[in-house]
Amino acid sequence: MPELPEVETIRRGLEKYLLGISIADIEVRLIKMFEGKKEDIIDQKIVGVRRFGKGLVIDFENKKSMVAHVKMTGQFIYKGVQSFQNFHPQIGIANELPNKWTHIIFSLGNGDVLYYNDIRQFGWLKVCATDDVHSLTFFKNLGPEPFRDLTVEVFRNILQESKRPIKTLLMDQSKISGVGNIYANEALFKAGVHPASLSSEITNKKVKKLHDSLLEVLIQGLELGGASDVNYLNVDGKTGGFQHHFKVYRRDGKECFYCQSLIKRIVIGGRGTFYCPRCQKEKAAVVKKKK
């Protein structure tokens, strides 16, 4: 599922291909996925591609923007007409597009094409004034950016104010932006913190360790081009590599790489949660588990 490292990888791909060019036409095949007036951005030069948490913002020269959230299964795939430089031999996706999951097709001013595919149709795209981006529901409720605003002190304050399980807190976009299920699980393992631990009762030492671990797994994910857990592909139609480095995520029933205990799966906040019962010790300050 695209989280900060995956969305940032997508952003870089979009920036690489779209900066300085324009969109000649937009074909919306699934009406509900596209809000706003597409005429507002057609034939306007793209001047920036930004990311806030898991949200993307494409800015146009006329002070309009197209914002997008790919949720779990959304993909932006670029297909160059002049060359097949982004054709992936294993996936071959650039050649197979559009397919039954292609919901939006951007015909670009240079003759190339950008596809938006989304199997589960949870993603969305909308056009608005650039000045209004941060008034949108998703963007106005975002917490600090891990690589920019999330100092240890800020992180500690966020944890101290909450009695929720730490796993739930890490994934709360209004508290910290960009972290989802994969990186929350992996960061907690790396820090040796049980995912059900009460946020406010985690020791200072562990808070520092968790902060470091979170940034480390996000950086590792970014360096590997993200995690292609289910459907994630970058703008070139290629998979990331972080899925080969999961220590706990989706490894329930398998041995911990460090202590050989069996990785467990529980549900916290309605989401699958994976941890090593030995490396991430149960503590007194653990929220009651569900199911």
Add this chain to the structure above:
DNA sequence: CATGGGTCCTGAGTGC
């Protein structure tokens, strides 16, 4: 205000 549950949707997985 904070929190928890239902909802959207479809492919994968399970049981017979």
Add this chain to the structure above:
DNA sequence: TGCACTCAGGACCCAT
């Protein structure tokens, strides 16, 4: 083989 059924999951919306 195939059918019926259940489940996962990010953010939003609503109820408490």
